Amino acid sequence: MTTPTFHASDLTKTYRAGEVEVQALRGVTLDLYAGEFVVLLGASGSGKSTLLNILGGLDVPTSGEVWYRDHRLHGAGERELTQYRREHVGFVFQFYNLIPSLTAHENVALVTEIADDPMPVAAALASVGLEERCDHFPAQLSGGEQQRVAIARAIAKRPDVLLCDEPTGALDAATGVRVLAALEKVNRDYGTTTLVITHNADIARLAHRVLRMADGRIVGETRNEVRATAAELSW
Numbered sequence: 001m002t003t004p005t006f007h008a009s010d011l012t013k014t015y016r017a018g019e020v021e022v023q024a025l026r027g028v029t030l031d032l033y034a035g036e037f038v039v040l041l042g043a044s045g046s047g048k049s050t051l052l053n054i055l056g057g058l059d060v061p062t063s064g065e066v067w068y069r070d071h072r073l074h075g076a077g078e079r080e081l082t083q084y085r086r087e088h089v090g091f092v093f094q095f096y097n098l099i100p101s102l103t104a105h106e107n108v109a110l111v112t113e114i115a116d117d118p119m120p121v122a123a124a125l126a127s128v129g130l131e132e133r134c135d136h137f138p139a140q141l142s143g144g145e146q147q148r149v150a151i152a153r154a155i156a157k158r159p160d161v162l163l164c165d166e167p168t169g170a171l172d173a174a175t176g177v178r179v180l181a182a183l184e185k186v187n188r189d190y191g192t193t194t195l196v197i198t199h200n201a202d203i204a205r206l207a208h209r210v211l212r213m214a215d216g217r218i219v220g221e222t223r224n225e226v227r228a229t230a231a232e233l234s235w
């Protein structure tokens with residue numbers, strides 16, 4: 001077995017708000033491997049975003065270990081986590097967070113200007129099928145197109161890892177399929193290790209591996225011997 005890209009062991013996360021404690025993760029152990037497309041399913045509140053945020057260096061666990069290759073993420077300081085995110089991780093969220101006053105090209109360029117070895121902006125937009133729309137502002141693009149710009153922005157710095165939290169959550173099915181096709185293509189073309197959180201079990205058919213969370217734990221894991229393509233999905 002190859003060395004995992006991510007290795008997490010017995011992760012817990014407790015949020016405290018005044019007197020109230022919420023145990024968002026209650027002992028998560030998981031390995032993710034280079035080039036995998038993994039879907040993380042689970043009910044609202046089961047801990048999916050918390051886990052994604054810890055893997056992405058946006059948050060730190062309360063206890064347990066989490067490694068990205070030889071980067072120790074548990075106990076890392078803000079500076080190290082910022083550098084880790086900048087060098088290795090692309091994020092895609094439910095809401096695209098594009099800057100309204102910048103064109104699609106300029107939104108992606110914001111990232112390529114500070115990355116070490118970025119792909120050309122036009123190539124990033126072409127890989128999500130938006131080369132013709134580079135001069136459009138977000139308000140001139142559909143929700144699905146805006147999300148594809150967000151994916152182009154996330155991949156333009158050639159991250160090793162793409163972490164996607166409900167990337168189709170705000171989209172209708174037909175539009176969501178095009179966004180998923182873009183994620184599938186990025187995973188295939190660049191070998192980007194991809195983790196997608198969704199409530200939608202149908203989307204799990206795209207994955208190499210499907211993890212299910214409940215109540216702060218991983219409670220199930222399946223592997224798709226035959227993966228569906230995005231075009232075959234409907235919900």
Ligand SMILES: Nc1ncnc2c1ncn2[C@@H]1O[C@H](COP(=O)(O)OP(=O)(O)OP(=O)(O)O)[C@@H](O)[C@H]1O
Nearest residue numbers: 015017022024042043044045046047048049050051
């Ligand atoms: N910053 C925070 N402060 C306090 N509690 C939090 C915080 N973030 C998450 N939680 C709580 O931790 C638990 C897990 O939340 P999380 O967002 O990881 O779940 P989720 O599975 O991603 O849910 P959803 O599908 O609704 O996004 C929930 O009970 C949530 O209310």
